[in-house]
Each structure stands twice: as C-alpha cells, then as structure tokens.
Amino acid sequence: MKRRNQWLVAPLGAATAAALLSGCGSQDGSAAGDGKGVVMGISDKVKSTDPASGYDPGSWLLFNNVFQSLLSFPKGGTTPEPDAAQACNFEGADSKVYKCTLRSGLKFSNGHSLTSKDVKFSFERTLKINDPSGPAVMLGSIASIDAPDEKTVVFKLKTPDATFPSKIASGAGAIVDHSEYPADKLRTDNKAIGSGVYKLDSFSEKSANFSVNDSYSGKAKAKNTGVTLKFFNGDQAGLKTVLESGDVDFAFRGLAAKDIAGLAATKTGDNKVDVVQGTGAEVQHMVFNVNDPVVGKLPVRKAIAYLIDREALVKDVYSGTAVPLYSIVPAGIAGHTTPFFDRYGGSPQPEKAKAVLKAANITGKIKLTLYSTPTRYGPSTDQQFQVIAKQLNESGLFDADVKSVEFEQYEKDIKAGKYGVYVKGWVPDYPDADNFTQPFFGPDNVLMNNYDNKEISGTIIPSTSTKSDRTAANPDYTRLQDIVADEVPLLPLWQSKQYAVARQNVTGLQWSLDASTVFRFWEISKG
Numbered sequence: 001m002k003r004r005n006q007w008l009v010a011p012l013g014a015a016t017a018a019a020l021l022s023g024c025g026s027q028d029g030s031a032a033g034d035g036k037g038v039v040m041g042i043s044d045k046v047k048s049t050d051p052a053s054g055y056d057p058g059s060w061l062l063f064n065n066v067f068q069s070l071l072s073f074p075k076g077g078t079t080p081e082p083d084a085a086q087a088c089n090f091e092g093a094d095s096k097v098y099k100c101t102l103r104s105g106l107k108f109s110n111g112h113s114l115t116s117k118d119v120k121f122s123f124e125r126t127l128k129i130n131d132p133s134g135p136a137v138m139l140g141s142i143a144s145i146d147a148p149d150e151k152t153v154v155f156k157l158k159t160p161d162a163t164f165p166s167k168i169a170s171g172a173g174a175i176v177d178h179s180e181y182p183a184d185k186l187r188t189d190n191k192a193i194g195s196g197v198y199k200l201d202s203f204s205e206k207s208a209n210f211s212v213n214d215s216y217s218g219k220a221k222a223k224n225t226g227v228t229l230k231f232f233n234g235d236q237a238g239l240k241t242v243l244e245s246g247d248v249d250f251a252f253r254g255l256a257a258k259d260i261a262g263l264a265a266t267k268t269g270d271n272k273v274d275v276v277q278g279t280g281a282e283v284q285h286m287v288f289n290v291n292d293p294v295v296g297k298l299p300v301r302k303a304i305a306y307l308i309d310r311e312a313l314v315k316d317v318y319s320g321t322a323v324p325l326y327s328i329v330p331a332g333i334a335g336h337t338t339p340f341f342d343r344y345g346g347s348p349q350p351e352k353a354k355a356v357l358k359a360a361n362i363t364g365k366i367k368l369t370l371y372s373t374p375t376r377y378g379p380s381t382d383q384q385f386q387v388i389a390k391q392l393n394e395s396g397l398f399d400a401d402v403k404s405v406e407f408e409q410y411e412k413d414i415k416a417g418k419y420g421v422y423v424k425g426w427v428p429d430y431p432d433a434d435n436f437t438q439p440f441f442g443p444d445n446v447l448m449n450n451y452d453n454k455e456i457s458g459t460i461i462p463s464t465s466t467k468s469d470r471t472a473a474n475p476d477y478t479r480l481q482d483i484v485a486d487e488v489p490l491l492p493l494w495q496s497k498q499y500a501v502a503r504q505n506v507t508g509l510q511w512s513l514d515a516s517t518v519f520r521f522w523e524i525s526k527g
Contacts, residue, residue, distance in 0.1 A: 036526045037226040038506065039247070041239050043254020045231060049192045049203055050181070051174035052126045053134045057253065057427065057517075060171035065210065065227075065521045067194035068218065069173035070100050070119065070153070071165055073516035075523060078332075078431045080169035083218060084114065084195065086151075088165065095160040095468045102151040107215040108177045109199040116147035121178035123155075128184055135172035138429055160466040162473070166430035197222055197522045206231055210521065223508060223525035243273065243501060249526055250502035250509060252519065257380065260499050261319035272504050278513020279332045280496035282427045283325055283436070284377065286370075286388070287490045291450040292420035294368060299360035301488035305344040306353035307395050308388060314494050317384045322494040327481050328436050330495040332515045334470060335433035335477035339485035340492060350395040357397060368392065368400040371422040373410040381423055384493070414448050424490075431515045433477045434464060440490070441480075451489035456480055 042061070048054035051063050064072075070088060071080035082088060088100040106114035123145055130136045141161040146154040157164065167173070180193040190203040197220045198210040211226040230248055232239040236256045240263075243251045255263075264275040286304075288295040295301055310324035323331075326341035344352075357363075372385045385402045392398035405413065413419055424447060428435040439446050441456045460480045464473040484490070498513040503526075511523040 035224045037228065038224050038249045038524050038526050039228045039230060041230050041232055041242055041248035041251040041254075043232050043234055043236065043239055045233060046203070046208065046229075047133065048186075049190050049200065050187045051122070051135070051171060051176060052129045052181075053131045053186050054171065055133055055135045060517075061519045062192070062200070062208070063171040063174045063194075064196075064518050065198045066192050066196045066200050066213075067174035067176065068106070068114075068196050069169055069171075069175065070102075071169035071173070073169055073431070073514075073518050075511040075520060076514055078334075078515050080165045083169075084119075084175060090162075090468050095162045095164070095466055096157045098155040098157065098164055100153045100155075102153070103217065104151075105217045106195055107217065108180075108193055108195045109213045109215050110177065110180065110193055111215060112177050112179060114175060114177070114195050115150040116153045117150070118178050119153045119175055120145045120147045121181075121183065122175045123173075125176070125181065125183055126172070129186060131186065135170075135429075138167050138170070138172040160462075162465055162468040162470065163430065163432050163434045166432050166435075170430045172429070198227065201226075220520075220522045222522040224521070227521045227524070243503075246503060249506050250500055250524075252500045252509075252512075255499070255501060257317075257319040257321040260321055260501065263501055274502055274504055274506075276500045276502060276509045276513060278498040278500075278510060279515050280322075280498040280513075281330050281332060281431060281515050281517065282425065282496040283328075283330050284381075284384075284423065284425045284493045285328075285490045286493055287422050287424050287447050287449050288451075288488065289414075289417060289420050289422075289449045290489055291417060294366060295420045297360065297362070298488065299356045299362055300366060301491075302344075302356045303353040303366075303397060304392065305340065305488055305491055306349045306356070307392055307397070308344075308491060308493070309348050309391055310493060311346070312391070313384060313387055317380050317387055318494065321499065322496050325492040325495040327492055328440065328484055328490070329433045329477060329481060330436065333428075333431055333433055333436065335474045335481075337478050337481050339481050343485050348391065348395070350397070353395060353397055365399040366397060368398055368421060369419075370400060370402045371410065371413075371419040372402055372404050373407045373423065374404060376407040376410070377423060377425040385423065417450070427517065431517070432470065433473070434461075437461065437464075437477065437480055441484075447490065449489055451487075453483055453487065456483060 044058035046058040046062050047056045048059045068084040070085040072083035074081050085100040086103045091097040091099055126136050141157045143158045144156045177193045181187055192200040197216050199213040201209040201211050208229040212222045239251050239254055240259045242248045288301050290296050314322045326338040329336045370385045372382045374381045382404045389400040389402050392400045438461050442461055460476050464476045467473040500509040505527040507525050508523040512519040
C-alpha cells in the first residue's frame with residue numbers, strides 16, 4: 001500500500017476553523033536551542049533531502065525539522081494549525097478555494113525572506129517534477145495557485161478536497177527557497193535550505209548533522225543545540241548494540257519487536273534505558289483478490305474472517321508491539337469503528353465459519369496459498385502468515401500454505417492478478433480517515449484487488465471530500481466501514497504502536513510518538 005511510496009485525529013471541525021483563522025496564540029521567536037546535542041539511531045534511510053522527491057518516513061523526518069509548511073500538526077495533536085501561515089481557511093461552501101496569509105518575518109536558513117512566491121514555487125515545482133518517488137500524487141487536486149501579494153497564497157482546487165489542510169501540513173507541503181532550487185529538476189547535492197527549526201549541516205550515507213536554525217521564526221523552541229542522525233540501514237542488531245553501549249542517545253524505528261519487548265522488561269540495571277510508547281497509525285491487512293476463483297467467493301472470505309485470532313498474532317509474532325485491528329480506519333483516527341469485531345468476533349469462531357461455508361454449498365478443505373513479502377513489510381511478515389495459515393488449518397476447513405516472494409516480483413504478480421491472498425501494509429500521509437479509505441477504494445486503488453463498490457467510490461468518498469467540518473463526515477465513514485466488513489475485500493490484522501528507546505537522561509520523546517507521525521527534534525533534551 002502506498003505511503004511515501006508504500007511503506008504510517010481529530011478532524012477539521014468548527015474549532016479547527018477558528019484556530020486556522022486566529023492562529024494558535026503561541027509566542028513566536030527564534031528556536032534558540034539550549035541544552036546539549038543529541039544522537040539518534042534510525043534504521044530507515046533518508047532517501048532524499050529534496051521535498052519534491054522524498055516520500056518515505058526517513059525523508060519526511062528530515063523535512064519536518066528542516067522545512068516549514070503553511071500548517072503543521074502540534075505536539076500531541078492531530079488537527080493542523082498555522083505554522084508558516086498566520087491563518088488559512090476555505091472560502092465558499094464547496095471546499096474548492098483555500099486561502100493562506102503568511103506570518104511576518106519568515107526567513108530561510110540562508111537569510112533570504114520567505115514570501116508567497118516561495119510557497120507558490122514549492123508546490124508548482126513538486127507538481128511539475130512529478131517525481132515517481134515524490135509526493136506530487138498528494139497534490140493532484142490543485143488546479144492553480146495565485147500569489148496576489150507577498151503574504152497571500154490562494155489555492156484553487158479541481159474538486160472539493162476537505163483534507164487539503166492535512167495534506168499541506170505534511171511533508172508534501174515543505175516550502176523551499178525559489179532561488180536555491182531548480183524549478184524543473186531535483187536538487188542532487190544532498191543539501192537542504194529551509195525555514196524550519198533546524199538546518200542541515202551535513203549529510204552522508206552514514207550520518208546527518210543538524211544544528212538549530214538562527215533564522216527560524218515560529219512557535220517551536222529547541223531544547224537541544226543540535227541532532228546527529230546515525231543510519232543503520234536495517235541493521236536491527238547493530239542499532240540495539242550502540243543504544244546499549246551509549247553510542248547513540250535514543251533509537252527510533254527499526255528495532256526488532258523482541259528487542260523492544262526485552263528492553264521494556266529491563267528498563268533499569270545495567271541497560272539503563274527507557275522504552276517510550278506512543279500512538280501508532282501503521283496498519284497491516286490481508287488482502288483478497290475478489291476475482292480469484294477461491295477467495296473471490298464471499299462465503300470463503302467470511303469464513304476466514306471468523307477464524308483469525310488477532311490477539312494471538314500480535315502476542316506471538318509481534319511481542320505486543322501491535323494491537324488487533326478491526327476496521328480499515330485505525331483507533332486514534334476520527335471516524336474509527338469496529339465492524340469486523342462486531343460481525344466476526346474477537347476470537348476464532350469455527351462453527352460460524354463452517355456454517356457460512358455450508359450455506360453456500362462449499363464442501364471439503366479449501367486449498368489456499370497466502371503470499372508474503374518480508375523485504376517490504378518486515379521479517380515478521382512471513383511468520384505472521386505462517387501463524388494465520390495454522391489458524392485456518394486447525395479449523396479443519398482449510399488447507400493453507402505460505403509463499404514468500406521478493407518485493408519487486410511480488411508487486412508485479414499482484415498487478416497481474418496471480419495471487420488470491422496477500423499482505424499489504426500502510427502508513428498514512430496525514431491523520432484523517434480519508435487516507436485510510438480513498439487510496440484503497442477510489443480510482444486506481446493501491447490494493448489492486450479488483451474490488452469496486454459503487455456506493456463507496458461513487459457516493460461516499462466524494463461526499464466526505466466536501467466536508468471541511470470533518471466531524472460531519474463520520475456517518476459516511478461509518479457506512480463505508482460497514483460495507484467493507486460485509487463484503488470483506490480485505491481483512492484488517494493489526495495496528496502498530498510507536499516506540500522510541502532512549503538512555504535514561506533523554507526526555508521529550510513522547511511528543512514525537514503521536515498519530516500525526518511527525519518526529520519533532522526540538523522537543524528532545526538530554527540531561
């Protein structure tokens with residue numbers, strides 16, 4: 001599934017509209033870092049330092065700290081608030097015109113003033129380059145951008161898009177200096193010029209160094225003098241070793257589930273580390289190709305839904321670092337309901353599975369292959385599907401096995417319709433139910449499972465896109481989730497928790513582990 005090229009809330013209501021019009025009331029000023037520098041270990045790569053290209057968790061971590069967006073998600077919050085903008089709001093009732101007024105005194109780290117010309121340039125540049133590894137896909141609703149004066153930006157949208165504020169509050173909304181970036185191609189020197197809390201001092205395959213940006217003007221106050229990122233490129237054991245030795249101050253993303261569980265059980269003593277837990281919105285689903293001769297039959301999909309034991313799955317495979325998921329919209333995202341729990345229960349019900357097959361005159365053991373790819377969704381993915389196959393087989397109703405395929409071939413085979421059952425993972429671009437529904441059930445959906453419900457794609461999704469008061473969309477999302485649970489084109493499995501593991505003298509990590517998925521360097525301090 002698609003998240004920054006396939007790899008993780010309260011909605012915009014009346015209170016949000018007021019906040020966007022008035023600003024959030026915080027004191028502005030220089031980031032003025034104090035305290036000590038901190039060293040962070042991360043398993044993800046930063047694939048790009050150019051916001052027109054990066055669409056992965058590592059790159060967005062860099063963007064969120066080096067660049068400003070018109071709006072941003074506040075710590076502990078999931079509703080966009082003004083950042084580089086003083087105020088933003090929809091004009092008219094159809095959510096097709098969005099106007100922002102910039103704050104005064106904005107400057108890039110090179111001392112250049114940030115004006116509406118830079119904002120217009122940044123969005124038009126991303127759309128023009130349209131890099132396949134970039135976030136242009138998130139900005140497709142933009143028809144045109146006007147900058148009538150230095151502080152005003154007006155976005156005219158092709159269609160109503162009530163989630164537009166959340167989209168531009170993400171890494172896709174990063175503002176660059178128009179004099180520092182080419183308009184029609186990517187920057188390739190691994191440098192970054194932004195107006196965010198930090199400036200990028202150096203970048204290599206092994207590390208990146210950030211210092212506090214003295215030119216920054218905004219709400220944040222840095223609690224450190226700088227951050228060093230050390231990249232471990234998937235080396236989970238190596239990341240754990242340097243954390244325990246003290247060579248890094250904290251680790252985020254990339255530790256093995258068993259290591260997190262082990263470190264959590266030994267917070268004190270020789271290890272002297274703390275495990276900080278927060279809300280996660282990364283999800284994983286078992287997807288059904290509805291044209292497949294076996295799982296194309298709804299009773300077969302329902303029988304599988306009755307047999308899955310999610311509690312055992314997250315306990316035995318993920319060591320409690322995830323929680324069972326019973327809908328396509330995860331907990332913590334506004335509009336979340338639990339229709340799969342309501343219909344199929346929270347524990348295996350083999351008698352109901354048997355009954356639904358019998359009613360459809362489906363007899364004998366059902367031969368089934370579950371396809372997995374550990375190279376994309378982690379080494380535990382194969383083990384997860386082995387556990388699910390065992391659960392199905394123990395019912396006596398299925399003869400299931402598992403095949404593991406490298407990701408490149410895996411995606412080709414899915415697109416060609418060769419698999420009946422396969423795994424897909426998803427991390428959202430922005431914390432709104434839209435980002436867990438439209439990509440799955442809209443045109444050219446990322447599931448590639450041949451499922452098309454006209455009520456969802458033709459009525460519900462277009463309806464939710466018009467509602468800038470996002471609470472008004474909740475009934476539509478409830479209906480959508482109910483349809484999916486009734487027709488079972490996919491089966492939600494689990495929702496992640498977020499973790500950071502830190503030496504005991506590191507504080508502030510809890511402010512970077514929320515559903516917005518924004519990692520805030522400036523909140524971290526070291527004693």
